[in-house]
Amino acid sequence: MHVFLADEEATGALGQALARTRPDAAIVYLQGDLGAGKSTLARALLRALGVGGAIRSPTYTLVERYPVEGGEAWHLDLYRIGDAGELEFLGLDEGTSVLWLVEWPERGAAALPAADVRVTLAVEGAGRSARLEGLSPAGTDWLARLSAQDELQAPSRQVG
Template sequence: MSEIELFLADEAQTLALGTQLARLTAGHGLLFLQGDLGAGKTTLSRGIIQGLGHQGAVKSPTFTLVEPYVVGDLQLWHFDLYRLADPEELEFLGIRDYLADDDLCIIEWPQKGQGVLPEPDLHISIYTHQQGRRVVLTPYSTRAKNWCAAVAQLNRL
C-alpha cells in the first residue's frame, strides 16, 4: 500500500483518526507529523495518545521539546521540534535513547531534525483544506504499510 489521503472535516474526525492510529500502532513506532502552524498536528497527537488510554491532557511540548506519557506498560514520547535551533541539539537531548526501545515516538516538525532523525515508520502531512484538513499518510516500513491499508479499509478508501 502506498500513501493514502483523507479529508477530515473537523477536530472530532482528526481525533478519530488518531484513535485509529493508536489501535493500529499498539503504542510502537516512529511517526512524523508535518504541517503548518495550526494545521492539527497536536490534535492528531492528542487523538493517538488518548486513543492508547492516556486520561489526562495532551499539551504541545513546544517549550520542553518532549513530553513523556506512561500508559500501562507503554512509554510514549511526544516531541515538538519547532523551536529546535540545530538538529545536533537532538544528540544532546538523547534522541537515540528515546528511539531505541520501539516506544511510540510522535515527532512534530521533523524537518527541524533532518540529518539526525532516522526514517520514520509513517510520515503524516496535514494541510488546511477548505473548512477542514487534508491528511496524507506515507508509509516507510512494512508495518506502516499495514497500518495504511487498515486506515484505508476503516475509512472505505
C-alpha cells in the same frame, strides 16, 4: 492515503483509528504548516492509547513522555530547535519508547530515526486534509490496517 478531516471530531477519529491499528513500535512524522492540526492529531492518538490527564504540547519542552502499553510514547515538537545537534541533549536514546510522534521532523534531520509513517496535514477549506504515507514495511502494513477501518469513513472522507 488521503483523508479529508471536516472538523476536530474527524481528526480525533483518525487518531483513534491510528491507535487501534498501530504496530508494537512505530515512528510517525507529523508535517504541515502552523495550525494544520499536528498537535490535535497527536493528542487524539495519545488519548486513544489511554493517556489520561493533561496532554501538553511539547512546543517549549521539545519532548513530552507518556506511559502507554508496552513502554512510552514520545511526542516531540522540533519547531524551536536551531540545529539537529540539540536533540542529543534530550536523552531520546535512553528510553523505552514504543511510539514517536514527531512534529517538524525536518528540523531534526539525520538526528532522528527513520519514520514508519509520514502524516502531512494541511488546511483545506473549513477543514483539514491528511496525507498518510508508509515509509517502511511496518508503516505500509499499518496503513493497510488503517484503510480497512470503516469508522474512518464516517466522520471524514477518504480521497484515495
